[in-house]
Amino acid sequence: MLNHLRIPPHARPRLLGAALLAALLAVTGSAAAQTDTPWLHVQVEDESDRTKVEVNLPLAAVEAISDRMGREALADAMGHADDSRETNLETEELRALWKALRADPGAWVSVGDGDENLRARMDGDEVRITTTDEDGSLNIRFPTAVGDALFGSDAEELDFAGAVRRLADHEGDLVVVDGGDGRVRVWIGPQ
Amino acid sequence: MLRFLGLLVVAALAAALLFGACLAACGVAVVSVVADDAPAIVAPVPLMIPLAALELLPEHLFHEAHAELDREAGPALLALGAVLASLEDVDEAVLVRIEDGDDRVLVAKEQEDLVVRVREEGSDARVFVRAPIRALARAAEACEEVAGERREPEVRCDGRALATAVVRFARGAEVEVRDRDARVDISVW
Known part of the structure; x- marks a missing residue:
């Protein structure tokens, strides 16, 4: 094939080598780009009514969703969470909680009121939120940078897209809920 | 006379070739409906027909579509576009x-497709949809955020551009809906 091209014979091996190297780099580069892209995984299981939900999305997609619909989606989610947990955390309360955690790393801070036993603590570069009651346990862990992005500014609205971007540096479990017949697991990992 | 006939044949051939080229370029949707208590229907629909119709439809029809999308599906469409791109x-x-x-x-x-499969055991119903991601992404690009009269920005979609993108990039799309008594298939070639 190279005979049809006007390439000096002595340069052909080098050209072939360069082409092979370029092809190899392109293939491995593309594969690395795809495997390195973090994904958000969600698994919900409820054995009582045989329900299983699994969601897997590239973090870029989650960022896009949170950018466009994050406020409403989280408001809905918090509304449902509030209904089930009988707590009512407003943006300002969340922000105040974040400041309290930031002010005293390592100390446990109680969240909610009355019967709730929700506790949060800054543990190195991570924040851990846990609660245990007769219905089960809830464990949340996320990088401190996520909270900084979410609550950092004094703007009226929380920066969901910024928080999701920070999740790209995280790997492993974000939320684990284990209670009776139901389990919820949210984590960041490869596809 | 012979010369006129020859010209006629050449014109007919050219028209047939042009028609064939348009069919090949735009694609054909084959719609098939099979029901237990009705005759089966199989209808090939050249996509150049809806594409031409979209160009000819009056503008006010698309304005109505705008209003509907603004209220309900706008933000979801914007997010969908970005998700599809990712x-x-x-x-x-x-x-x-x-x-x-x-x-x-x-x-x-x-x-390169987004595939949806739904199966409901109780009614024995099945739905299968295969849509090229490119078609959906182009459709979503027909929507954009604009400053609204209210405090929050609104999303406006160009209904004509949205529908045109769906039809133009639909090649490879499949829809299959079936239950106990009927089956509907749409394939775009």
């Missing part, structure tokens, strides 16, 4: 899987 470069994957008793829903990326 999916274009990833490998095949299961995106959503829901199992509720014996009912199943699956949304996945397969090759």
